Amino acid sequence: MSTFHFKRKVYLQDKPRHEAVQQMLAHFESKQEIEWLDSSSSLGRVLAEPVFANSSMPHYHASAMDGIAVIAEETFSAHEQRPIQLKRNEDFVYVDTGNEVPSPFDAVIMIEQVNELTEDTIEIIEPAVPWQHIRPIGEDIVQEEMLFPQGHLIRPVDIGALLASRTVTVPVVKKPIVTIIPTGNELVSPAAAISAGQLIEFNGTVFANYIHEWGGEPHLHPIVKDEPEELRVVLLEAVKHSDIVVINAGSSAGSKDYTVHMIQELGEVFTHGVATRPGKPVIIGKIEDTIIIGVPGYPVSAYLALEWFVRPLIYEVLQTPEPVRQKLKVKVGRRIVGAMGAEDFIRMNIGFVDGEYIANPLPRAAGVTMSLVRADGILVIPPTSLGYEQGEYAEVELYRPLEEIQQSIVCIGSHDLTIDLLSSQLKKVKRDSRIMSSHVGSLAGIMAIKKGEAHVAGIHLLDPETLEYNQSYIERFLADKEVVLYPFLKRKQGWLVPKGNPLDIQSIKDIVQKQGHFVNRQKGAGTRILFDMLLRKEGMGAEAIIGYDREMFSHLSVAAEVKGNQNAVGLGIYPAANAMGLDFLPVADEHYDLLMTKEFFESQKGKDLIDAIQSEEFIEIVEGIGGYHLERKPNPIYFSKKE
């Protein structure tokens, strides 16, 4: 921390991504090596050469029925009025399904059509057509025929064809070896003890799993310290036995980002910086025959860069086409501004509401792993585009199967911990269901229902006039919609303070007098509206509150903030205090209800949701948390359209 800092002198390139990929591929001398595997263990591998059948299937003329094998010509005169008799082992032999039809026999008669006179004599009344009920040699597979071209990806049924033709080993493409080198003094392994300023090394493990999925062989190197000499030794060793080396991170252009200089010294650098957001600080180079890729440390940048640059190399070695993601046309729910001059990769939530796919952007920060986890798809905005206005249509690449998006219940509104539990419960009742929830606050939830972007909104809005919850807001904002308010639960709101309540906060006055650092919620959140009401009741304004402008988007975020600061205080629900080990001083019992469109409420999905809510298992889980009372079989309140 005491290092002296120089002003930065190195600037990153703004190379178009596709140009960087093409240039990299042109420099990549893909070494396609062959590995021979047992066919039975070749699932998911790619053939390095065409494969020909070693043997026919069947490899003999096989009976397709239980019956007798005959010489067809000898049966031609058989007739109901003139049955002919055949002698066993001379004129016929018994065969079961799968048995050989020995020469000179050339037809099979089903046992049902045979009249057995004695042990050795039978009678037939119909002629046999030559080759009837026989599976001839090679009916399925002919010896020497090409079963699969090179480049074929082996599926279970293919293994059947290989074994059936006695092709017991196959030449597959050896998986390209990708060595992953995590670097950084601040990194510790996930299981280790951790202190402030330290970061868990998880990118490397994520890389390894992606590479495995794409068909490469990942080698995850232990963490390397920020020591140029140490990295040099590790890098030179990795180059010897890898097709690709990925270094994470140190790919930027800061005074301590020496990776680019090292690659330049040991080999060459093609690219330093691509015109993307996120993901810009990428290094692509080559040492000996090995491609070296330096990717940024922020998770989202890192995973996107891996997909852009490492995946094509793997498929180049495998010589199979890169899988493409399904595309979907969506309506953009909120304005999205593009990063002019750079390709912009926006992680999107997609809801299927009223027959329309509505997509909204997730947080854009490159450090927010959960934005990728939660994404239903990604919107790529080209460098020349200004972005999208609300209501415009855009094409997104899907991260989930379309069916999953279609099945999702979109729940936009206030945050309550039970919504997640409800999602889990619903999956138990109906496994293809899912609740996709966004925490934007009660008022924004009402607006989402108004705009047709959500099926459900969790809301807890106290009307300062009537001191009633929710109904007056619905009447005010949703006069043009048919909606249903489903009374969900009552919960306790209260002051969240550090364990032991060091400032001895009991009321809003205490917060002001004892200069508590207040942790607020975002505008439109029911909790914020409650706090504002309490403020007004005391005749105070926002300026009296330290931290009034510091906004958090969930109860847990408020609680996490309070936990880290002895002077802090927040307003939130009991379970959040409980989860973070804080003290809780109750302020209000509030109604947290579910607002739904009438159409959704009456749909099968809506019924499934109510079933999950009213299940004994769910009630038990929710009330077991503390601070909650769940309404039993409440009467839903219908709001009709005002003309």
Added chain:
Amino acid sequence: MSTFHFKRKVYLQDKPRHEAVQQMLAHFESKQEIEWLDSSSSLGRVLAEPVFANSSMPHYHASAMDGIAVIAEETFSAHEQRPIQLKRNEDFVYVDTGNEVPSPFDAVIMIEQVNELTEDTIEIIEPAVPWQHIRPIGEDIVQEEMLFPQGHLIRPVDIGALLASRTVTVPVVKKPIVTIIPTGNELVSPAAAISAGQLIEFNGTVFANYIHEWGGEPHLHPIVKDEPEELRVVLLEAVKHSDIVVINAGSSAGSKDYTVHMIQELGEVFTHGVATRPGKPVIIGKIEDTIIIGVPGYPVSAYLALEWFVRPLIYEVLQTPEPVRQKLKVKVGRRIVGAMGAEDFIRMNIGFVDGEYIANPLPRAAGVTMSLVRADGILVIPPTSLGYEQGEYAEVELYRPLEEIQQSIVCIGSHDLTIDLLSSQLKKVKRDSRIMSSHVGSLAGIMAIKKGEAHVAGIHLLDPETLEYNQSYIERFLADKEVVLYPFLKRKQGWLVPKGNPLDIQSIKDIVQKQGHFVNRQKGAGTRILFDMLLRKEGMGAEAIIGYDREMFSHLSVAAEVKGNQNAVGLGIYPAANAMGLDFLPVADEHYDLLMTKEFFESQKGKDLIDAIQSEEFIEIVEGIGGYHLERKPNPIYFSKKE
């Protein structure tokens, strides 16, 4: 083989498939057991319980920039005209990206905006906004938030979220154990020596690979002989440690199919026979808590039955939705007759020609593994449907990605071994290309071009009048199309006879006189047309030829037939003789050319195809086989539309 046969008394049910599935699921007490795994090794597994974050990410207030951490309030007066000075370790500390911003500092100023006066004093000219350039605690993940509901399938990025929040182990659903018992006296392992009447056991291995793909844990038992007592012991043992047991085969209703009786005796049988074609003889039952499924021996029946009945059980345990196949509307190229009263599962080839998806049925026999291998999709005809007329539209479930079908070059016509090699060569040049070839004969190839079902047809049609190849046929049949004939290669046709030519065949007269068993080709095949011409030249008719009506669909099939019979003779190409170790007596040098639509010939795909043909590597491979001469840079012949 000497077993005495009883007429069959047991009849199979015709239970609708979906009813059988529902009944089975109702009897299945899914035991969902939990297994704890390292998060880093949990890829592709399904969460058995919801998972909550163990720790926030970041778990401290982290600097998002290299710079200095300050108390924002103390900087509010900074201005270009009134810079303020700050003292190190009192008013500010240096921080790098990722460092902790220690209390009471609450903002970070980028190093670029800091004027460093001395080692310990800096100057700033702009105020800092509270919390600027800080990633607050829990920005990405808040401790105790639900990361994933139960039932979630873990992807690489999810492992990142788990490790980032120090959730280093996860509860996943234990994979259901599926024991596979192959039964049959005729079965031998693929590596063993094999004689006529014996079958290679490959179904079990295919099952194991399917079950693995679906997320189950397959246990493949060694082959069990057709001994009721032996099967009983194996079955009772398997039931103890399996969720599901699959017995292959013995599921029919023959006198030796005792499996159903054994299951009935040890437990109960719900279903014996489902109304499907293929796949009818299926047994579904239960012994103790284990579902027992008996599937037929024919590969296609077996794999379909596995998918219908075992896959839903696995997903029942995993509690995740069964993946669905992409569906595609296709135009039916040939009439398809449904099996009234049974669901019919037709394996289909699908070609994308002239902007239309044209689908044609593959062989329907349940024994033909290659019909599943080659299928692009499957057409399910309900029991009440008569089927489809040519030109009608139908919906198929895809077995391959749509992109692969779109990229395929459809080659329908005469069979030549080099077409497969060309497919392989093309994949080298353009890895997302593929030739989908059907062997239907030259004339049928011309008709496929006429009907817009193919891009390319391999043809070798000798005109008995002009003694020229191909051109007169094109003029006769394709007057309404713009097509191109691309001279591909010359190849030798000749008599295929067993090694040593035991009948001493030199001519068509010899075949007649020495009573050779002729192996013919199907109607419309160029080779058959050649044979018919030779016959006519000798003034003979088809009735003089033993086996004239026995039709094979490829040169290799003819060669395989000839190989098995000392009296046999066929007409075919040299490489087929060579592949099967037969003798070859040349009869004619013929032109095997490629007929293409003009549109295809001039498209990029067409150019790629010609590039592959004219590549030195391909010429070398083809001419290395023997019997072929490939045309170098030939002049394509254009046929224009006749008005």
